[in-house]
Amino acid sequence: MRILVLGSGGREHALAWAFARSPDVDEVVCAPGNPGMATLGRCVPVDVTDPHAVAQLVDDLDADLTVVGAEVPLVAGVVDAIEARGRLAFGPRAAAAHLEGSKAWMKEVLAAAGVPTAGHAAFGAGDEEQALAYLETLSGLYVVKTDGLAAGKGVVVTDSLADARAAVREYLSGAAFGDAGRRLVIEEGLTGPEVSLLVLCDGGEGAVPLAPAQDFKRIGDGDTGPNTGGMGAYSPVPVAPEAMVQELMRTAVTPTLAELGRRGVEYRGILYAGLMLTPDGPKVIEYNVRFGDPECEVVVPRLTSDLAVHCLEAARGRLESPVRFSDAACVTVVLASEGYPASPRSGDVITGVEAAEAHDGVLVFHAGTKRDDDGALRTAGGRVLNVTAVGSTVADARDRAYAACAEISWPGMQYRRDIAASA
Ligand code: AMP
Ligand code: GLY
Numbered sequence: 001m002r003i004l005v006l007g008s009g010g011r012e013h014a015l016a017w018a019f020a021r022s023p024d025v026d027e028v029v030c031a032p033g034n035p036g037m038a039t040l041g042r043c044v045p046v047d048v049t050d051p052h053a054v055a056q057l058v059d060d061l062d063a064d065l066t067v068v069g070a071e072v073p074l075v076a077g078v079v080d081a082i083e084a085r086g087r088l089a090f091g092p093r094a095a096a097a098h099l100e101g102s103k104a105w106m107k108e109v110l111a112a113a114g115v116p117t118a119g120h121a122a123f124g125a126g127d128e129e130q131a132l133a134y135l136e137t138l139s140g141l142y143v144v145k146t147d148g149l150a151a152g153k154g155v156v157v158t159d160s161l162a163d164a165r166a167a168v169r170e171y172l173s174g175a176a177f178g179d180a181g182r183r184l185v186i187e188e189g190l191t192g193p194e195v196s197l198l199v200l201c202d203g204g205e206g207a208v209p210l211a212p213a214q215d216f217k218r219i220g221d222g223d224t225g226p227n228t229g230g231m232g233a234y235s236p237v238p239v240a241p242e243a244m245v246q247e248l249m250r251t252a253v254t255p256t257l258a259e260l261g262r263r264g265v266e267y268r269g270i271l272y273a274g275l276m277l278t279p280d281g282p283k284v285i286e287y288n289v290r291f292g293d294p295e296c297e298v299v300v301p302r303l304t305s306d307l308a309v310h311c312l313e314a315a316r317g318r319l320e321s322p323v324r325f326s327d328a329a330c331v332t333v334v335l336a337s338e339g340y341p342a343s344p345r346s347g348d349v350i351t352g353v354e355a356a357e358a359h360d361g362v363l364v365f366h367a368g369t370k371r372d373d374d375g376a377l378r379t380a381g382g383r384v385l386n387v388t389a390v391g392s393t394v395a396d397a398r399d400r401a402y403a404a405c406a407e408i409s410w411p412g413m414q415y416r417r418d419i420a421a422s423a
Contacts, residue, residue, distance in 0.1 A: 007069025036366030141189025338412025
């Protein structure tokens with residue numbers, strides 16, 4: 001089959017890498033892709049946020065399956081547009097993607113489904129006084145989130161009431177995140193280790209959990225500084241053994257899918273549950289409607305069954321083939337550009353990628369990179385590369401990943417030194 005991967009990040013590079021290994025895949029096409037993906041298949045330009053442009057491209061390419069990487073195209077209705085042409089796509093339609101498109105709606109669904117989550121209230125543009133008053137009812141740790149999409153950066157977690165109040169004002173006024181923040185959710189702060197559980201769903205009875213991963217959201221070592229899209233990840237996660245995964249499916253994922261079903265919303269694609277293992281038991285922090293990035297980069301290399309087959313079966317509405325993982329561990333470290341996440345600098349020349357890739361067990365997934373006409377690889381965004389390593393244990397994979405990171409450099413490159421250290 002010909003498979004089209006939509007997107008240009010490390011997640012999409014990892015997906016394209018897995019598809020290129022499938023005996024059932026004749027050709028991988030990437031749109032728009034990146035210099036790493038270009039080594040796996042042809043890259044064609046497209047505006048991924050324009051459903052009609054994407055559907056036209058799918059027709060032009062005669063793609064048998066389109067796999068959508070990111071939330072913005074899904075929320076915009078890319079899957080609906082592709083399916084309207086009688087073609088297969090992996091990912092939820094817009095009605096289901098709304099789960100990530102509106103945190104207020106997600107919380108409403110969770111409440112109706114009886115799924116444990118942080119106490120919360122939602123506020124709109126005229127509600128500043130009520131929002132500030134609600135903050136006063138919380139004890140100690142304040143969480144303010146944009147209702148709409150903000151590339152993983154629209155969340156403030158702080159023990160400072162003054163900072164929380166400032167965030168409420170900046171969000172509601174539109175100063176911080178434009179329309180995405182004019183509606184917001186305030187939550188009680190929870191504590192505990194976080195786990196990302198990615199579940200393969202076929203819109204019917206089929207919902208199969210993939211191996212859990214743990215993401216590192218803050219920019220700095222020791223979980224300091226602002227939230228980012230994710231600075232690294234590892235899998236497996238010792239605090240989330242198989243029994244825990246079954247419990248999370250029973251208490252969170254299955255009731256959520258059932259509640260969506262009651263609302264007439266069919267969920268097909270990856271349902272990503274972001275969970276916190278609190279002293280009061282596991283609670284859902286958020287749902288995302290696609291593979292996590294960088295979680296995808298550590299889950300996919302551990303998969304020993306065929307991802308292309310799983311995605312095709314899900315898109316057709318019936319998961320049949322068993323999903324299997326190796327016992328190996330995987331760690332990915334994000335190399336980010338200077339100024340990330342506030343104002344990343346682009347255009348710096350990157351060296352050492354080939355040397356890193358020559359290390360045993362190492363894969364370098366590209367994210368914010370571009371190839372100049374003169375052949376030089378340059379930074380083109382905040383998260384630039386995902387240096388990923390497979391090893392016999394998490395510690396082994398971690399050592400391999402960091403040894404490979406040491407090969408790569410550009411002016412201002414930054415990365416966390418403590419990814420997977422506590423595992
Ligand atoms: P979200 O985009 O909702 O996943 O939030 C991003 C990150 O903020 C999460 O991965 C957590 O690290 C943190 N976070 C979100 N909600 C809460 C909460 N209620 N309590 C503590 N931390 C949170
Ligand atoms: N790594 C967090 C996310 O993909 O949302």
